Amino acid sequence: MTSNEARASDSGTLRIGILGTGSMAAALGGAWVRAGHQVLVGGRNLAAAATTAARIGAAGHGGFTEAAAYGEAVLMAVPADSAPALAQELAPALAGRTVLDCTVPMAPGPDGPRLTTGGGTDSVAARIAAAAPEAGVAKVFGICHESIWTLPRPVFEGAPLAVPFCAGTPSAAAFTEELITSMGCSPLPCGGLSRAPLLEAAAVLAIGVWWSGGEARHVLPSPALAPGAVDDEP
Template structure:
């Protein structure tokens, strides 16, 4: 696949690197051309350029910028993104006295705001639940099973494309429904990050029912 990336930060670098390792052609677009060039060189991308270049490149476009800036970027390049699959990996997180909270209030999602800002684009929420370090692993495996990647969106073709991308990374696609469910993925990320920051493990809170003994 050909994948354009808008952004040069940690998620752009680690996801871009994972996609290059999986055999995809990646182009990094950033407002800071020096940073874009450095990121492209670090991950072995086919090239770099401006955000407009990234938006115009390939089958998929990743928007990897701070969450509150993502809808504005989608609007800015909405015409170019029309018809393309646009991946939103952001988490709208803000620290408060009560812990981490959603900047969206939980009533909508950044993915939904991006879709509204660029109505011709096919926005998919994905890759927002794991710390960026996970994407540096060649084939993420945990407890003997490939990492599952939850995602949601409304366009069937884009969901198939995303599933293929996830599979190429050695991970398991986990479709979670339409884009209306993106708010749940963002809320799950806020919960998980808060638990990790406290030094605990989220997996201990979600045992599979199959592990429980059956009632006679």
């Protein structure tokens, strides 16, 4: 955590700025408004920002800099290949805040969608963290289709939706946990930003499964469902 990094609010009401005015901005922003948070939608097109803000009942709208300066947390809801440059441009305003990175670095490939990062230790989240070093960054909300966030209460097979995240600082992790819980979901900490490439790759894989007609949620049943199963790997 940097010295001036904002902490999660004690009041339960969080201030969130959104960079972007499209599907994810509206879906997640709407979920946060329903959860009682204050949201400001920011875009490069002010008319689009105003339309999205009005549609979800946000507290306001503005440009990217206003949205970055508004939030204790700031959602990056622009294309993955634009996100690091935008973070660099907004770095002074993002200092001390948590950047929630939901981007999926994906492009069409011969066998299905492919990662546009190098994979390994490279991720959009790490690039954002390098571009805005005074911000805390969390990779989160990129696994599910935007429609999931429009549900009043995302509960499936009797269990609240688990939301995996990787956070670069303790403050970003605490803020992300608080935000996910406030949405009626279950936070699933998955480590630091060094593991963000796994979340980005998981999103690309899941999208490829859906596009090929498969059902990603059928892919990972718990070993506990197989009687006698033993997993003795460390």
